[in-house]
Amino acid sequence: MPTLVYLEDHEGELVKGSLGVLTKAAQLGGDVAAVVCGSGVQGLAAQAGRYGAARVYVADDPALVAPLPQPRVDVLEALVRERGFDTVLFGASVLATDVAAGLAARLPAGLNWDLVDLEVRDGKLVGRRPALQDSVYADVGWKGEPRLALVRSGTFEPVEGGGEAEVEELAVQTQDFSRQAVMLERAHAESEGPSIEDADVIVAGGRGLGSPDKFGLLEELAQALGGAVAATRAVVDAGWYPYATQVGQTGKTVSPKLYFACGISGAIQHKVGMQASGTIVAINKDPNAPIFEYADVGVVGDLHQIVPKLTELVRERRT
Amino acid sequence: MRLAVCVKEVPEASARTRIDPGTLRLDRGGAATLNPFDAHALEEALRIKERTGEGEVVAVMMAPLPAADSLRKALAIGADRAVHVADDALAGSDLVATARTLAKAVEREEPDLILLGQQGGDSDGAVLWSALADLLRLPVVSQAASLELAEGKVAVKRQTEYGYDLIEAPLPCIVAVSDAINEPRYPSLKGIMGAKKKPHETLNAADLGLGADEIGEAGSRTEVYALADPPSRGDSVRIEGDGAAAEKVVEYLTERKLI
Structure with missing residues (x-):
C-alpha cells in the first residue's frame, strides 16, 4: 500500500x-x-x-x-x-x-x-x-x-x-x-487577546447572543470562573469578537476541563475545535440545536437570563 | 453579469433524519428544505446583481424531482431562473460524480461567477467547489468572509486557521462563501407568487451528455460498508426552562468539583 x-x-x-x-x-x-x-x-x-x-x-x-x-x-x-x-x-x-x-x-x-x-x-x-x-x-x-x-x-x-x-x-x-488566484495579503498569527488554549475553563459565545455587547455577560462569567472567553466563527466573521478567540475548524482547538457553549448551535466546524473538552455545558433556546447531542449538560433556555444568574451563583460560592 | 448559484436540498433541521439501512444512503423521504448554507451564496449573488444593477442569477440544483420545491424557494427568494438536474441514474453519486454533473449543468450557463455555500447541511461536506473548479478549470477561492467585485476580478477575504487572507481571482471563477458573509433575506409573498412564473428547467443526465459510467454508483469511487452507533459521551443531563436552570448547572458542576 x-x-x-x-x-x-x-x-x-x-x-x-x-x-x-x-x-x-x-x-x-x-x-x-x-x-x-x-x-x-x-x-x-x-x-x-x-x-x-x-x-x-x-x-x-x-x-x-x-x-x-x-x-x-x-x-x-x-x-x-x-x-x-x-x-x-x-x-x-x-x-x-x-x-x-x-x-x-x-x-x-x-x-x-x-x-x-x-x-x-x-x-x-x-x-x-x-x-x-x-x-x-x-x-x-x-x-x-x-x-x-x-x-x-x-x-x-x-x-x-x-x-x-x-x-x-x-x-x-x-x-x-x-x-490565476493570487494572494494579495496573507494572514499572520494574531497575538493580541488572551490565550484560550491554556484556559481550564472556557465560556464561548455564538450568534445566539444576539449582539456583540452581550459578550459582556460571558466575560463576567469567565472572570468569576477564572476562565477565558471564546467565540464561534460566525461572530468572529461578523466582527463581534477577535479572531484570536475563535474555536473550531478554522480557529483554535481547545480542551479545557469545562466548556460553556452559550448561544452556539454546535455545527460540526465548531465541534471539532472543542469536542475534547472535559465537561460541556450548552445553553441554547433551540431544543433541536446540534450542540445538545454532545453536551454533558444541555440547558434549553434563554442565556440572557441564565448566564447572569450563573455568574452570581459562582461568585457567591467563591466568597 | 451572469451569476450561477449551486444549491442543494437537505432535511429540515427539526426532521428526524436517518440513513436507510438498506441502501446506506441518507433517507430523503422526510421534510426537506433549501440548504441553509446555500441561502448565503444566493443572497450574495442577489446583492451583487443589485449593486451592479444588471445581471441574472441562476440557481442550479442536482436532486431528485421532489426537490423542485426547494429550487422554487430559491426563485421565491430572488433567483431569476432555475435549472434542475434530476435523474434516477444520479442516485448514489459521490463527490466526483456530483461535481461532474454540476460542472456540465453550470458550464451551459456560461456564468461569470459561480457561488456555493460553505457546506452541505446534511453531509457536512465542504469539498464540492474545489472539485467543480478543477473540472471547469477555473480559479477557486473558499471560506469567503467577504467578497468585492471590480474590474473583472473578485477580491475575497478568506478565513483560515491563521486569520484572514486577501485573495484575488479573475472572472470567471468560483467562490464558496461562509455563512457569516451576509444575512439571507426571506422570500416575500410577492416573491413566492412570482416564483411560479419564472423559468424552471428540468434536465436529465442525457441532456448534459453524461454517460452512465460517469454518474451515480457506477461513476463513484467511494462506498459505505456499515453503520454503527457513535461512542457514547456518557449520560447527559437536560434542563428545560429558565427558572432554576442556573442553580441546577451549578449543582451539577459542584458535585463534580468543577467549580
Missing part, C-alpha cells in the same frame, strides 16, 4: 494535524512517503522523517509560496500518477480540504472526508466517518485506486519515531488556471 501523506506547513513549521496523519499512516504500515509544497521548505523535509515518512518529496517553487490549493493539485497529480501511490491522506484544514477535493476531481479518485479513524481490515483500507451531526458512524471505503482521505482535525496525535527520510526534490509544473 504505497501511501502519500500531504504535509502542510505554516510559518516554517509542519502543521500538527498533518504530522498526526503521517504518524497514523506509518502505524498502518506499508511504504509511507510525504510531500511538502512551498517555497523555501526544503528544511522541513527532515522533520517529516521523524514522524514516519521513509521518503519526502519536496516541491519548492515560487508558484507555491501562497497557501492556495490549485498549484498543489498540479504537484500531487503528477506525483500520484508518476509514482503510483494508491492512497493519499490529508489532515483537514482550509487548504488541505481544497487540495484533496481538487485532486479527487483531477485523477479522478474517491475522496472520503471528515474521517475520525482509519484501519486496514482484511487488507482493505476502511475509514470511519461520523454523519448526521455525529449521531451515526459510517464505515466507508473506496472502489478502486487511488484512495483519497481527509482526516478530521485533531484526530491523530503526532508521535516522533526518530527515523530518517530520503529527500527528493520535484520539478514543479503548474497549469495556467491554477495560477
Whole structure:
C-alpha cells in the first residue's frame, strides 16, 4: 500500500494535524512517503522523517509560496500518477480540504472526508466517518485506486519515531488556471487577546447572543470562573469578537476541563475545535440545536437570563 | 453579469433524519428544505446583481424531482431562473460524480461567477467547489468572509486557521462563501407568487451528455460498508426552562468539583 501523506506547513513549521496523519499512516504500515509544497521548505523535509515518512518529496517553487490549493493539485497529480501511490491522506484544514477535493476531481479518485479513524481490515483500507451531526458512524471505503482521505482535525496525535527520510526534490509544473488566484495579503498569527488554549475553563459565545455587547455577560462569567472567553466563527466573521478567540475548524482547538457553549448551535466546524473538552455545558433556546447531542449538560433556555444568574451563583460560592 | 448559484436540498433541521439501512444512503423521504448554507451564496449573488444593477442569477440544483420545491424557494427568494438536474441514474453519486454533473449543468450557463455555500447541511461536506473548479478549470477561492467585485476580478477575504487572507481571482471563477458573509433575506409573498412564473428547467443526465459510467454508483469511487452507533459521551443531563436552570448547572458542576 504505497501511501502519500500531504504535509502542510505554516510559518516554517509542519502543521500538527498533518504530522498526526503521517504518524497514523506509518502505524498502518506499508511504504509511507510525504510531500511538502512551498517555497523555501526544503528544511522541513527532515522533520517529516521523524514522524514516519521513509521518503519526502519536496516541491519548492515560487508558484507555491501562497497557501492556495490549485498549484498543489498540479504537484500531487503528477506525483500520484508518476509514482503510483494508491492512497493519499490529508489532515483537514482550509487548504488541505481544497487540495484533496481538487485532486479527487483531477485523477479522478474517491475522496472520503471528515474521517475520525482509519484501519486496514482484511487488507482493505476502511475509514470511519461520523454523519448526521455525529449521531451515526459510517464505515466507508473506496472502489478502486487511488484512495483519497481527509482526516478530521485533531484526530491523530503526532508521535516522533526518530527515523530518517530520503529527500527528493520535484520539478514543479503548474497549469495556467491554477495560477490565476493570487494572494494579495496573507494572514499572520494574531497575538493580541488572551490565550484560550491554556484556559481550564472556557465560556464561548455564538450568534445566539444576539449582539456583540452581550459578550459582556460571558466575560463576567469567565472572570468569576477564572476562565477565558471564546467565540464561534460566525461572530468572529461578523466582527463581534477577535479572531484570536475563535474555536473550531478554522480557529483554535481547545480542551479545557469545562466548556460553556452559550448561544452556539454546535455545527460540526465548531465541534471539532472543542469536542475534547472535559465537561460541556450548552445553553441554547433551540431544543433541536446540534450542540445538545454532545453536551454533558444541555440547558434549553434563554442565556440572557441564565448566564447572569450563573455568574452570581459562582461568585457567591467563591466568597 | 451572469451569476450561477449551486444549491442543494437537505432535511429540515427539526426532521428526524436517518440513513436507510438498506441502501446506506441518507433517507430523503422526510421534510426537506433549501440548504441553509446555500441561502448565503444566493443572497450574495442577489446583492451583487443589485449593486451592479444588471445581471441574472441562476440557481442550479442536482436532486431528485421532489426537490423542485426547494429550487422554487430559491426563485421565491430572488433567483431569476432555475435549472434542475434530476435523474434516477444520479442516485448514489459521490463527490466526483456530483461535481461532474454540476460542472456540465453550470458550464451551459456560461456564468461569470459561480457561488456555493460553505457546506452541505446534511453531509457536512465542504469539498464540492474545489472539485467543480478543477473540472471547469477555473480559479477557486473558499471560506469567503467577504467578497468585492471590480474590474473583472473578485477580491475575497478568506478565513483560515491563521486569520484572514486577501485573495484575488479573475472572472470567471468560483467562490464558496461562509455563512457569516451576509444575512439571507426571506422570500416575500410577492416573491413566492412570482416564483411560479419564472423559468424552471428540468434536465436529465442525457441532456448534459453524461454517460452512465460517469454518474451515480457506477461513476463513484467511494462506498459505505456499515453503520454503527457513535461512542457514547456518557449520560447527559437536560434542563428545560429558565427558572432554576442556573442553580441546577451549578449543582451539577459542584458535585463534580468543577467549580
